[in-house]
Amino acid sequence: MAFYIAAAVAVLATALVIINLNVVHALLCLVTSFLAVAIVFYVLGAPFAAALEVIVYAGAIMVLFVFVLIMLNTGGAAIQQERHWLTRWIWVGPIGFSAILLGEFVYLLWRVPVTAASGALVQPRQVGALLFGPYLLGVELASMLLLAGLVGAYHLGRTDRKGANEHGGKKQ
């Protein structure tokens, strides 16, 4: 039961995200969506994943978005712009594509015989054991990826005069 409620909330919130004209509002709706998905995780027997979802996804990544929005300092003009961009007929193509995609997946799903998911709780200990065991290489690669992301973001984020000049120099 809880699953279906949480699922409904997630879907609704996500729909609001993509429709919303105000970016900040969309952001907040997205946070709501993630929280709902975290509840779904918990219902499915993955409390560790639920916690991680809340902490990392809704907590860190969304906060990053918020910071960037603050820096970009978009105001009422942005809303007007969004209204201008989001015309009525923009929807047709994307909704069509997604409908086809959804249809294919639904077809796939319904071909497979219905299996009940066991709602067995998976302890964090088991996850940890897997992480340090078979998936060690994956973890190392993920950490390297994070390092690369860190360095890249730092470099891109530099706005000192040197970086600006380089850009200016290259503009010739």
Place this chain on the structure above:
Amino acid sequence: MSVVLMQHALLLAMVLFALGTIGVLMRRNLIVMLMSIEIMLNAAGLAFIAAGSRWGQADGQVMFILILALAAAEVAVGLALILRLYQRLGTLDADAANQMRG
């Protein structure tokens, strides 16, 4: 825990993924596009969790953790790029960055 049909969980994941696709294709604001991509990644993670829950193993969660790490790194770099683009173009319009047109 009540037993949840795997089909339904996967269906939820797919619906979220479809919504994310719509968002990417429809919106012109770069930040909203990035958010839609996050939605899609999240949906993929949900699918993994659902699959792991089906078998009662932790592999699904491990995959989810890896996806999470991936999403974090991608958001960091993506937002930095958006900041740079904003400095360059003065707008958050995705269509404004079309100098590679042929």
Place this chain on the structure above:
Amino acid sequence: MLSPLAFIPAFPLLGFAILFVTAGLLPKRCITTIGVGSVGIAAILALIVMVAFLGAPKPYTEVVWTWIAVSGLTPHVGFYLDALSGLMMLVVAFVSFLIHLYSAEFMSTDEGYSRYFAYMNLFVASMLVLVLADNLLFLYLGWEGVGLCSYLLIGFWYRDPANGLAARKAFVVTRVGDTAMAIGLFVLFTNLGTLDIQPLMQHAVAHWPVGSTLPIVAAALLLGGALGKSAQLPLQTWLPDAMAGPTPVSALIHAATMVTAGVYLIARMHVLYGLAPPVQTAVAVIGALTLLLAGFSALNQTDLKRILAYSTISQIGYMFLALGVGAWSAAIFHFMTHAFFKALLFLSAGVVVQRLGEEHDIFKMGGLRGRLPLAFWTFLIGSISLAALPLIDAGFYSKDLILWEAWSDGTLGPWLWAAGLIGALLTAIYIFRAVFVVFFGPLKLEPTGLTGLRIAIPLVVLSILALVAGFVEIPPYLGNVPAFSQFMQSSLPAPPAPVSAGSILELMLSASAAVVAVLGVGIAYIAFRRRPAFLEALVRSPACLALQHFWETGWGLDWLYDRAVVRPFLWVARIDQGDVIDRFYSGLASLSQAAYRQLSESETGRVRRYATGITAGSIVLIAILVFA
């Protein structure tokens, strides 16, 4: 004494090669020596060969080497000497030599001196090859060679585009004839298996019955070639314009030698024409029509050289008339006398034109009798011979022979004779018109300069020949010297109505021809010396003016060809400018270019578009995975 035959065309060819390679670098005396000397040697050799031939009149072939050796076709570089080719060779070589000598002085101030002699030597070599060839392919080589030299020499002063145009016109019109001739050669070869002339004639007689389609087709095609080269109806439009070349060129190529190549071809292939009587009749009819057409046109020209050009067309019409009625030796006889007096006329006209500072209009000339005595007397002698005034000149005997033979030919005979008679009247009128206008009356333009020995000698020699050359064939009622026809008997069949002794009819016909000639002189005298008022008024009336204009432009044939042939052709060329066949290939190219442009439209640079593409692609992939 027999081997010099191959050297006769070889010497002028050598002269051409030397002058071509040195390209004007040699001093003038050297060029003159080579240019005139090579043809002189050819003339001497021709004389020697002919003298030897007269002593032992047996036709022979001399093969120098095999030109092509393909199975079934092995033409040689071979020379055939019999009475016909021997006579033509002698006339060509001799007249060419005289004209080369004349050119040495006439063209001495021209900057293209070396080029001129190179082309002239090549021409003489080609013409000699043409008349001496023992097979039709080698003859065709000479045929094309003279055509090329004609083009080169008409457009000799190439800096003036009008000359280039005239040269092109000559080449294109004769090309039409040449194509017909080539097809004729194909027909002959595929059906008779050989192109060697003597065996060809024997095969034709053996395999083709008289009047069947194959000889008619072949003869008609060869006739087409002859018409082009000899400027007869309907391919005669090029000759008047060919007067754009230097006067010695007009004298040599377009009067004495090249234009008679058609006559030689038909005479040489007389067996074939004997097998195709309709074509032979056509030859006669064309000859008659042409001589009348050209006669009327010559009457209305104001350019001295154009008068002589139309006169040439007309006189070759006489030769064709003779060939058509079967009077082969009469045609060749007229060729010989015509070569002499026409070359003489052109050369003396050249003197007049050059001394008057390149003035061509006869009505701007006058009274030159006293100032240019040499030109006057030589032109007069040439005119007398051309008009065939009785007894004293060569033209009379040859034309008389043709007229008698024309009368004697079947049903068309009297008509052909009448045409020839009217033509004779016209000839006398127009040439004496030129004489009276140019040399009599008040002096209008003062001549300058001097005429040297190298011009005088050829003029004098040709004058003598124009007077006495006819005496080799005197009809019985005047003296009976059938030397020429007897000489020709060995290679050409006898005419159907040989000149018999003392026939009243013959005498009357001859007398009427003589009367007509004198009458023509008289008319010209009255019209252009006395100039009575009523005649002047008549001439100026609108009907007469229109008629004059019509005749002056060659009976409107130039206009007709322009409208009927040239313009449609140019129209087709213009609408096919984009070249329909090419369009297919360039269409492929532009198709791929259009596709490229379309595809590059998809590179919008917009991220969402690309995302859409990715989505669509993944949908398709998944669909394949799911449903397949």
